[in-house]
Amino acid sequence: xxxxxxxxxxxxxxxxxxxxxxxxxxxxxxxxxxxxxxxxxxxxxxxxxxxxxxxxxxxxxxxxxxxxxxxxxxxxxxxxxxxxxxxxxxxxxxxxxxxxxxxxxxxxxxxxxxxxxxxxxxxxxxxxxxxxxxxxxxxxxxxxxxxxxxxxxxxxxxxxxxxxxxxxxxxxxxxxxxxxxxxxxxxxxxxxxxxxxxxxxxxxxxxxxxxxxxxxxxxxxxxxxxxxxxxxxxxxxxxxxxxxxxxxxxxxxxx
Amino acid sequence: xxxxxxxxxxxxxxxxxxxxxxxxxxxxxxxxxxxxxxxxxxxxxxxxxxxxxxxxxxxxxxxxxxxxxxxxxxxxxxxxxxxxxxxxxxxxxxxxxxxxxxxxxxxxxxxxxxxxxxxxxxxxxxxxxxxxxxxxxxxxxxxxxxxxxxxxxxxxxxxxxxxxxxxxxxxxxxxxxxxxxxxxxxxxxxxxxxxxxxxxxxxxxxxxxxxxxxxxxxxxxxxxxxxxxxxxxxxxxxxxxxxxxxxxxxxxxxxxxxxxxxxxxxxxxxxxxxxxxxxxxxxxxxxxxxxxxxxxxxxxxxxxxxxxxx
Numbered sequence: 012x013x014x015x016x017x018x019x020x021x022x023x024x025x026x027x028x029x030x031x032x033x034x035x036x037x038x039x040x041x042x043x044x045x046x047x048x049x050x051x052x053x054x055x056x057x058x059x060x061x062x063x064x065x066x067x068x069x070x071x072x073x074x075x076x077x078x079x080x081x082x083x084x085x086x087x088x089x090x091x092x093x094x095x096x097x098x099x100x101x102x103x104x105x106x107x108x109x110x111x112x113x114x115x116x117x118x119x120x121x122x123x124x125x126x127x128x129x130x131x132x133x134x135x136x137x138x139x140x141x142x143x144x145x146x147x148x149x150x151x152x153x154x155x156x157x158x159x160x161x162x163x164x165x166x167x168x169x170x171x172x173x174x175x176x177x178x179x180x181x182x183x184x185x186x187x188x189x190x191x192x193x194x195x196x197x198x199x200x201x202x203x204x205x206x207x208x209x210x211x212x213x214x215x216x217x218x219x220x221x222x223x224x225x226x227x228x229x230x231x232x233x234x235x236x237x238x239x240x241x242x243x244x245x246x247x248x249x250x251x252x253x254x255x256x257x258x259x260x261x262x263x264x265x266x
Numbered sequence: 267x268x269x270x271x272x273x274x275x276x277x278x279x280x281x282x283x284x285x286x287x288x289x290x291x292x293x294x295x296x297x298x299x300x301x302x303x304x305x306x307x308x309x310x311x312x313x314x315x316x317x318x319x320x321x322x323x324x325x326x327x328x329x330x331x332x333x334x335x336x337x338x339x340x341x342x343x344x345x346x347x348x349x350x351x352x353x354x355x356x357x358x359x360x361x362x363x364x365x366x367x368x369x370x371x372x373x374x375x376x377x378x379x380x381x382x383x384x385x386x387x388x389x390x391x392x393x394x395x396x397x398x399x400x401x402x403x404x405x406x407x408x409x410x411x412x413x414x415x416x417x418x419x420x421x422x423x424x425x426x427x428x429x430x431x432x433x434x435x436x437x438x439x440x441x442x443x444x445x446x447x448x449x450x451x452x453x454x455x456x457x458x459x460x461x462x463x464x465x466x467x468x469x470x471x472x473x474x475x476x477x478x479x480x481x482x483x484x485x486x487x488x489x490x491x492x493x494x495x496x497x498x499x500x501x502x503x504x505x506x507x508x509x510x511x512x513x514x515x516x517x518x519x520x521x522x523x524x525x526x527x528x529x530x531x532x533x534x535x536x537x538x539x540x541x542x543x544x545x546x547x548x549x550x551x552x553x554x555x556x557x558x559x560x561x562x563x564x565x566x567x568x569x570x571x572x573x574x575x576x
Contacts, residue, residue, distance in 0.1 A: 063474055089476035102467035106489050107292050115485075116475040144288035146298065162471065 012202045013039040013170060016256045018071035020054070020061050020226075026206035026258075031057040031066070033226045041169075044196060045204040046213035046220030046234065048250065051265035054226035055206045059172050062204070063094050076169060090120065092170040093163035099262060103147040106251050108145045109133075109158055116166050132161040135198075164195065171196075173205045177212060189215055210254040211252065214238050302569050312565020318558025326374040335365035337372035337525040348541045358543040360533060362523075366547045369525035373548065376526045377555060380441055380510040385499050387445035392452025393495055397487050399453070400460025401479070411457070418450040422509060430518040437520040440513045444506055447484040451502070452495050493570035500563035504556035511552050527552050 020032040032054040039045040047055040060066035062073055064084040065162045069195055073189055076091050096102035103112055117125045130140055136157040156176065163171060176192065177185040193216060196203055207213050213220050214234045222229040222244065230244040242248050284301070288294035307313055325332060334356075340346070340363035348464035351358045399410035411491040426443035433439040463469060464487065472486055514528025522529060527548040534545025 065470055065551060086475075086476045089474060094471070094474050095465045096471060102471050104468045104472075104486060108288075109290065110291060110294075115472060115477070119475050119477050141287040144291060144294040145286070146294065149286055159471070162475075166475070202383070249441070 012041040012043070012065055012076060013045075013141060013204065014072070014074040015058070015062070016061055016072040016074070018058065018061060018073065019069045020057050020066050021069040022067075027111075031226055032061065034071075035221075035223070035226075035228045036071075037228070037231060039204060041206065042196075042200050043219070044058055044157065044205060044217040045224060047204065047206045048210060048213050048220050049164075049223035049229075050208060050250075052225075053223040055208075055223050056174055057226075058096070059174050059204060059206050062089075063092060074249050079205060086120065089168075090166050091168055092172060092173060093166060093168040094172040095159050095163050095176045097158075097175040099152055099159050100179065102159050103155055107239060108144050108146055109150075112158060113165055113258075114164055115230075116162065120166060122166075127203055128165060132165045135164060135195065136161040151184075152180050153187060156188055160188075160191070160195070163258035164199070167199075170202045170204070173203060175207050175209075176205070178207065185212070191218060222250065306565050306569045309565045309568060311561045312568070315558045315561025315563075315565060317430040319562055322374055322378060322555055322558070325371055326378040329371045329375055333365075333368035333371040335368040337364065337369045338523045340364040348537060348544065350541070351543055357424070357547045358541070360544045361529070366530075366543065369530060370527065370551045373525040373527045373530065373551070374555075376437060376520055376524065377507060377510070380437065380444070381503055381506060383441045384445045384448060384506050385503075387433060387442075388449040389452060389495060389499055391445075391489060393456050393488060395449070396453035396456025396458075396495075397460045397483050397491055399521050400457040401464050401483050401487055407457075411517065414450045414453045417447065417455075420447055422447040423512060426509065426513055426562035427516070427518060430513065435518045435521055437510075437524075437526070440510060440519045443513075448502060448506065452498060455494055455498055459494055460487055463487055463490050497563055497567040497570055500559055500566055503559035503563070507552060507556050509557070557566055 015038070016036050018032055018035045019030070022029045022031055035054075035058060037045070047058060049055045057066050061068050062075070063078070064080070064082065068080075068082070075088065078087075080088055107115075110129060113129045114125050116122075117128055122128060129143065133140060133142060138154065138157055138161070142150070142154065142158075147158075150158065156179075160176075173192070177188050180188060190213060192203070195201060195230075203216065205213060205216055214237045217234050219231065219233050220237065221231045226245055229246050230242070230243075232242060232247065236242055237251065242251060280300075282293070284296045285293065285297065288297055289520055303417060306316075335341075341359070343363050346355075346363040348361055349355055349359045349363075355365050355367070357370065360366055360369070395410050399407045399414075422444065425447050426440060429443035429446075430436075430439050433442075469482060469486060472482055477485075510519055511526070511528030511531070513530045514526040514530075517529070517532065520526030520529055530548035531545050531552075533541075534541075534548070537544050
């Protein structure tokens with residue numbers, strides 16, 4: 012479904028040159044959920060943005076649904092892959108109602124039965140028709156993220172790029188959104204690429220994951236290994252340890 | 267306030283407007299407008315400004331019915347010249363024995379004409395130049411902003427003078443001259459707003475839906491820039507009125523006998539000591555309308571531009 016080969020992303024030139032992603036390769040099968048994990052600045056979000064065209068592909072190949080992507084991306088590409096952003100407070104137009112936000116992609120792609128599609132999209136993400144004419148300021152963070160998911164799904168894409176979809180939300184709402192994403196994947200047969208710094212989120216949603224550090228791929232591992240704490244790479248181990256929170260080691264306890 | 271049925275009815279209307287689950291596009295829009303009006307009407311000075319502007323529009327529309335005398339044809343030059351304010355002539359008469367009140371009432375049409383025309387010409391130009399330059403960036407930005415700088419460097423009144431000198435005096439030429447010099451600030455504001463908006467996630471989201479650049483600019487960027495530009499235009503209205511009056515005063519705007527307020531002040535100059543009302547009355551009219559637009563602009567800023575509010 013998705014094939015990334017030796018992807019490099021470079022921003023700026025000369026002294027300002029930053030190699031955000033260096034030689035990253037991975038493949039994701041149809042219906043699979045694939046995680047990209049790493050600390051801040053590891054280039055995981057940049058990989059996602061390079062796939063959908065928000066960041067430049069300096070070299071390497073990105074193949075989505077059997078076709079290599081072009082710059083600028085075609086309308087077909089946008090019907091195949093859609094993205095959900097990190098911050099639902101920033102990703103919805105503040106002056107547009109839910110209705111307008113959802114009808115925009117339909118209008119761009121000339122979809123006929125907009126009315127029915129909007130109502131169905133709202134239903135899919137667990138919101139009733141009563142939400143249709145609300146403005147973003149009348150919605151909670153979790154509801155906004157549901158709208159953002161509905162917007163991404165309304166064109167019926169095959170691939171969903173998720174950029175830390177829960178990190179801006181409360182813990183209880185996080186679980187709701189994750190379950191919703193899990194259900195939607197099964198119902199609609201979607202392929203996910205999930206970027207997160209939260210190992211628990213990735214382990215919950217994804218089958219396989221790629222650990223990144225300083226723009227490079229460190230290790231690809233099944234998420235079972237993460238859950239059982241059996242990672243081969245040292246860096247992955249340290250990430251797992253960090254995710255378990257602060258533990259007082261014995262020497263400091265004695266002092 | 268009123269009888270109980272009215273109260274319950276208005277309460278029902280308010281609930282409908284403030285409903286958190288609007289049933290239609292219109293209800294959502296009206297609800298938003300109502301919220302804006304509520305915060306606007308909390309500011310009494312802004313409401314006063316709005317009142318003055320509405321009064322100006324009303325007077326201009328119905329000048330034929332309101333004005334007691336003709337604004338052009340005066341009375342008896344021997345007996346009715348330069349009369350002080352009285353019951354027959356509320357604001358007195360001028361040197362041509364014309365009723366000053368009627369002239370001010372008809373003059374409101376010219377003022378309104380200037381304001382409307384300048385804002386219709388300057389606002390879209392400024393908005394378009396600003397959003398295009400901010401959103402597209404690169405060489406488009408450089409070229410458009412340098413052009414803006416050039417226009418910004420023209421002194422407004424001097425350019426208007428040159429323009430009027432070249433094309434001949436008249437209110438239309440004055441309007442064109444004012445419009446040409448007043449769009450650059452709007453372009454600057456629109457560009458600054460666009461620069462903030464263009465990197466936000468909701469613009470990235472609509473880009474990822476495959477939206478074309480014109481669609482993004484006109485459907486998503488312009489509506490967000492519009493409010494701050496409208497505020498600025500309203501605040502500039504006072505300056506526009508003063509410039510138009512200034513051109514009239516210099517004899518380069520509306521030509522006699524048309525009752526332009528600036529030209530009326532200019533005639534009154536000759537009688538300033540003994541017949542003060544000839545210059546003072548149109549001067550007060552200019553002052554009140556300018557003040558009205560300033561108050562309205564301030565109120566609008568508090569509603570439309572929450573960042574600038576205290």
